[in-house]
Amino acid sequence: MSEHVVADAGEISTPGDRLMVTIGSRQIGIFNVNGEYYAYPNWCPHQDGPLCAGPVDGTTDAVYDRETLTETETWVKDGEILRCPWHSWEFDMVENEFLHDSDITLPSFPVRIEDDDVILIL
Amino acid sequence: MAQSEDMARFLEAAARPLQSSQVVDADVHITYNSEVRRQVATYMEKPYRDYVNPDTSKDAYPSHGWPKSLGGTRSFQITDVTSPEDVIEPLFDGFGVDSAILNLLSPGDAVIKTERGLQETRAINDWMLDTMLDAHDDLYGLIILAGRDPDHAAEEIDRLADEDSFVGAFFTLGQEFMPPAGDPKLDVVYQALERHDLPAVYHITGLHRKAPVLRELEKVSAWHATGPAWAAQLALTSLVLQGVPEKFPDLEFVLLEGGIGWVPGWLGRLNREYSQWRSELPLLEKSPEQYIRESMYFGTQPLPEFEDPEHMRNTIEMIGADSLMFATDHPHYDFDHPRAMDKFLQHFEDDERERVLAGNARDVFDLG
Ligand code: FES
Numbered sequence: 425m426s427e428h429v430v431a432d433a434g435e436i437s438t439p440g441d442r443l444m445v446t447i448g449s450r451q452i453g454i455f456n457v458n459g460e461y462y463a464y465p466n467w468c469p470h471q472d473g474p475l476c477a478g479p480v481d482g483t484t485d486a487v488y489d490r491e492t493l494t495e496t497e498t499w500v501k502d503g504e505i506l507r508c509p510w511h512s513w514e515f516d517m518v519e520n521e522f523l524h525d526s527d528i529t530l531p532s533f534p535v536r537i538e539d540d541d542v543i544l545i546l
Numbered sequence: 547m548a549q550s551e552d553m554a555r556f557l558e559a560a561a562r563p564l565q566s567s568q569v570v571d572a573d574v575h576i577t578y579n580s581e582v583r584r585q586v587a588t589y590m591e592k593p594y595r596d597y598v599n600p601d602t603s604k605d606a607y608p609s610h611g612w613p614k615s616l617g618g619t620r621s622f623q624i625t626d627v628t629s630p631e632d633v634i635e636p637l638f639d640g641f642g643v644d645s646a647i648l649n650l651l652s653p654g655d656a657v658i659k660t661e662r663g664l665q666e667t668r669a670i671n672d673w674m675l676d677t678m679l680d681a682h683d684d685l686y687g688l689i690i691l692a693g694r695d696p697d698h699a700a701e702e703i704d705r706l707a708d709e710d711s712f713v714g715a716f717f718t719l720g721q722e723f724m725p726p727a728g729d730p731k732l733d734v735v736y737q738a739l740e741r742h743d744l745p746a747v748y749h750i751t752g753l754h755r756k757a758p759v760l761r762e763l764e765k766v767s768a769w770h771a772t773g774p775a776w777a778a779q780l781a782l783t784s785l786v787l788q789g790v791p792e793k794f795p796d797l798e799f800v801l802l803e804g805g806i807g808w809v810p811g812w813l814g815r816l817n818r819e820y821s822q823w824r825s826e827l828p829l830l831e832k833s834p835e836q837y838i839r840e841s842m843y844f845g846t847q848p849l850p851e852f853e854d855p856e857h858m859r860n861t862i863e864m865i866g867a868d869s870l871m872f873a874t875d876h877p878h879y880d881f882d883h884p885r886a887m888d889k890f891l892q893h894f895e896d897d898e899r900e901r902v903l904a905g906n907a908r909d910v911f912d913l914g
Binding site: 470483484485486488490493495497511512513514522523524525 | 730733734737789792793820821822823824825826828829833
């Protein structure tokens with residue numbers, strides 16, 4: 425395990441902020457998701473796309489009422505979904521899973537804010 | 547009884563029935579010819595009984611969907627099926643089939659007047675029950691529906707579901723007024739089917755009315771290779787991506803006469819679409835492939851004919867013996883004999899062979 429000071433905390437203090445850092449040969453994206461910090465490799469397991477360069481968004485959910493036979497769609501997880509810029513796989517940063525197949529996950533790295541530093545632990 | 551000369555020729559070709567296995571035929575067509583229409587009309591009221599009866603109907607009867615004129619001197623029918631004997635003699639005695647699931651390609655979603663289409667499908671069901679299904683324990687039928695009026699279709703299911711010889715419900719794909727199979731307005735029909743524990747069965751027609759580009763292909767073979775497979779692909783795609791198996795998890799679905807060669811490719815294709823467009827398919831909790839493997843069945847006819855038989859084995863393996871249901875498509879010209887299917891099943895385990903030839907249909911249709 426190694427700790428790396430990668431930025432000033434101010435650079436990622438607002439929800440929605442992100443940082444892309446390079447450590448050795450690894451590119452890692454660090455995201456402020458509603459005040460929590462998440463770090464994932466800039467890599468998509470689909471076809472190796474640059475996942476962390478994609479837009480952060482929410483997504484749709486739906487429930488079906490079997491009595492009235494109606495489907496209701498809702499907008500959920502706003503700010504928690506990272507969408508791969510290549511083929512739009514949706515990655516849930518909070519749950520660490522791709523939405524179309526929750527068995528697909530990513531290595532994740534702890535992030536800590538200490539004093540005024542963003543510290544990434546690899 | 548159908549034309550006896552045709553029948554004689556037909557039986558000659560069928561001299562070797564398949565032995566040593568039970569066979570259920572999931573797709574046998576009653577011929578909607580003048581003789582049957584005349585009988586069906588007696589179950590109807592005026593004015594529409596006069597539309598259906600060929601002796602009083604002034605205009606040409608609308609086709610159920612095939613551009614018949616393309617066929618030239620050849621007919622799409624090898625013989626006619628208008629009585630129980632027309633099934634028993636060629637299929638049971640000739641082919642070695644043990645049970646047959648009968649349907650009728652009704653014009654209910656093709657005729658212009660909705661009320662006539664609804665009354666006619668209802669009359670067809672009554673006629674089928676009285677004339678075909680009550681005659682023999684191993685003749686089963688599907689409740690013929692017009693998808694254009696889902697409330698009526700649901701009522702028709704409620705009306706007939708208690709008849710033991712009706713073992714599912716039947717939609718005719720490709721006709722003008724049949725909505726896409728997964729259209730939410732059909733949910734009321736799926737709800738009725740789930741209530742009665744009956745499967746939903748879809749049969750292709752030519753699709754050329756909805757996809758006029760098919761008319762431009764000129765060759766019958768070109769149209770026949772594409773239209774039916776498209777109709778089946780549309781139904782499968784619509785069902786899965788609209789989430790019908792998620793909405794009605796206990797329901798089972800059977801696609802007839804779409805062929806099976808394209809199915810493995812479609813599993814992969816739908817999976818990919820789902821992964822790339824998941825946010826517009828929020829109802830789905832599983833991959834399209836999982837839904838299809840859990841709840842969809844494919845009639846095997848028309849069997850694909852690869853040059854290398856090994857490729858057929860691969861196809862069956864990829865779809866899975868659990869998802870295939872043998873069907874002849876009798877009495878149409880592109881029918882499959884049970885032996886043609888069985889030839890490809892020799893390399894499979896006995897229980898897999900049994901499931902394709904009979905077991906899957908017995909379970910899904912809950913045959914007695
Ligand atoms: S590489 Fe990320 S979705 Fe294809």
